[in-house]
Amino acid sequence: MKVGVFSCKPYDKAMLESANSDGHLSYTFIEEPLTPLTAIACHDFDAVCIFVNDKVCGETVRALADAGVSHIALRCAGYNNVDVDEAKKLGLRVSRVPAYSPHTVAEHALALILTLNRKTHKAYNRVKEGNFDIQGLQGFTLHGKTVGIVGTGRIGQAVARILSGFGCTLLCYDPMPAQSVKALGASYTDLQTLLSTSHIITLHCPLNEGSYHLINEETIAQMRDGVMLINTSRGGLVNTQAVIKGLKSKKIGYLGLDVYEMESELFFRDHSLEIIQDDEFERLASFHNVLITGHQGFFTQEAMQEIAAVTVANIRMPGENNDNFLAP
Incomplete structure (x- = not known):
């Protein structure tokens, strides 16, 4: 199978090649993101492999279908950047990696919390x-x-388990409560x-119509003065x-972000010799x-090894990984 790998970095190439040791897949590695324009040039590919900031809107999906692509394989968990309904309509398979190493992101959230608090940077x-x-370096006791x-x-x-170990009181919001979290005393x-109650608020929910701008002027006004806000989920x-x-x-005393609303124009590239044009980010x-x-x-x-292994398995054996598929 021929696979076009978009938004590809050297580490992506290394891990995907390692996961394809038998050479069943033939990769074309492309540094540029997948967009409606670049999708037009996908006639040689059976599948495309994409990342979080590739723009797979309806126009892109239609261009892929016209080019003969049959599979959109995300090497990430989130799929808010993909028009899944259009893919279903056109019969394109859409797969993702829904459960790679949750501890990895959870530990990064904790790193942001501890760094902001104790000002180690x-x-x-x-x-x-x-x-x-x-x-000026004084923090607070997390316990x-x-x-x-x-x-x-x-x-x-995973975040709940870590913070439980720190002796924190845990409040959770989710329409589907997890028994394992309740067992921690949350x-x-x-x-x-x-x-209104939390000293620290950390976001770990998907981005969809209901959660878009969950944090806004109204919800910020409900928070404690000096709250710490952490977002490692979606900008x-x-x-x-x-x-x-x-x-x-x-009102917000500390802010830790690993994601940003307009990150597709900035993240995963070196802008150190440029004038950044995004005034809000600056x-x-x-x-x-x-x-x-x-x-x-x-x-x-x-996490990278797991992402590569699951992505390759999704492309090679789509019928055996149904839980990873969003369409058709």
Whole structure:
């Protein structure tokens, strides 16, 4: 089978080639993202392999179908960037990797929490310059704090287990409560109670019509003063302008992001020699109490190996991996 791999980085190539050791798949590695324009050139491919910021709208899906592509294989869990209904209508298979190493993203969420709180990134820079003054580096004790977990799927459950070990009080919001989370002593509640009670709020829910801009001016107003907000899920969960207002008013005391609403124009590329044109991102990055990483929560050796193995299996044996398929 011939597979076009879009938004491909050297680490993607290495892992996908390793997972295809028998050479059953023939890859063409493409650094550019999949868009309606690049989809037109997919006539040589039986399948395309895509990532989180490829733009697989209806126009792209139709172009793929016209080119003879029969399978859209996501090497990630989220699929909000794919018009699944159009793919179903045209008979294109759509697969994803729904359950790769949830601990990986959960641990990154915790890294953001601890770094923002104890300001280790600032301390590192000070000590490198010979400055051992700890003024301004004071944090708070995580033990005993109330943490609100929005979404208790596999990643949210992993976050709950970690924070339970820190001695935190856990409040959760999810329409489908997990018994394993309840067993930790966590309590499920409504969103308003979670927002108003939690010292830390961490987002682990999918992006869809119901969750788009879940964090907005209204929901921020319900939060405790000085709340810590963490998002390692999808950028569209957070209204960027509302969060900037929340930071300026000090309603939000700490903000940790591994995802960003307009990240497709920025993330996974080197812009260090450019003038970044996104004024909202630049304003976010200017706050001393904001920590942004470039969507690297998934990026561990173990997770990458699993993502590659499942993606290759989805393409090679679609009939044997039905739980991973969204269409047709």
